[in-house]
């Protein structure tokens with residue numbers, strides 16, 4: 581087999597060449613970044629149900645790279661500089677579309693649709709009609725069901741070196757949901773090292789929709805064995821507790837005095853083993869936080885790796901955030917990038933969303949989309965580096 585290796589040379593990051601001491605220090609550490617990250621781009625070329633899959637590369641002026649495949653409209657790699665300007669891939673993933681298809685963890689990096697997180701027993705009623713979705717998580721539906729958007733081949737258009745547009749047409753009745761739904765997701769990598777994800781969708785029948793991106797992050801670099809040392813803050817004074825199958829009870833409770841209080845930054849590992857029923861249900865954090873603000877301009881969460889200095893800020897127009905601490909990763913296979921195994925809590929997800937099970941929870945913000953309306957939402961993941 582002919583391997584078409586695309587040598588990603590990520591150099592230089594953030595180089596401003598003025599002659600003071602500090603900058604000299606930056607310059608010498610920048611040399612370390614002459615490091616190659618090998619990607620076999622041909623491993624993403626496949627034909628599934630007559631549609632071609634590929635990998636796309638977005639870059640910005642700082643050498644940051646975002647790799648996306650149209651299989652599941654998913655983020656494959658996010659390559660950002662660490663505090664020594666070393667290129668660091670902070671997103672877990674696999675080396676080929678075939679491995680993504682094996683579905684050990686089918687959601688790595690993917691766009692989730694039609695409905696992020698769980699719907700109780702896969703049932704809901706809309707305009708007096710009962711709908712039954714595919715069940716794929718015990719007696720519940722998770723992330724759209726087994727026929728969800730993560731396994732679809734999206735139509736891709738590379739708009740320019742910073743922007744990729746992906747579209748998917750989901751037929752009426754697909755995975756049990758009503759309405760023909762047209763979805764477009766635009767990924768933009770900006771020169772301030774932000775990944776902006778803009779979602780739009782329309783339907784021809786009243787339906788429910790809750791789209792998100794399911795990137796698994798490790799800011800120490802993917803393959804590092806723990807995220808428990810990462811410092812996290814979430815601007816949420818409330819969260820939605822769940823039952824033992826991780827369906828919200830319907831209550832909206834204060835985080836004050838609980839392990840769910842991330843209003844001030846703390847290590848993810850600080851309270852994760854606390855004697856708390858909610859943490860037991862999730863095997864760690866696997867909960868929806870009710871965001872104090874969702875104006876798209878105020879950071880709703882910040883995460884920092886002490887090891888690499890890489891920091892991520894999140895902005896969104898969504899009302900909720902699922903914080904999942906990688907509790908179902910097992911590390912039993914070596915399918916990860918470069919043969920790595922991804923062990924228990926070696927990644928975290930921060931999925932912007934409407935609240936889980938909203939179609940069955942009248943007190944939660946609505947997820948109903950009607951013909952004539954346009955679903956519009958936007959989330960940004962911004963990468964910074966703390967050089968100290």
Ligand code: BGC
Pocket residue numbers: 685687697826866867902904908929931
């Ligand atoms: C859910 C977890 C689930 C994971 C699967 C998260 O969004 O909240 O319960 O195991 O996705 O990747």
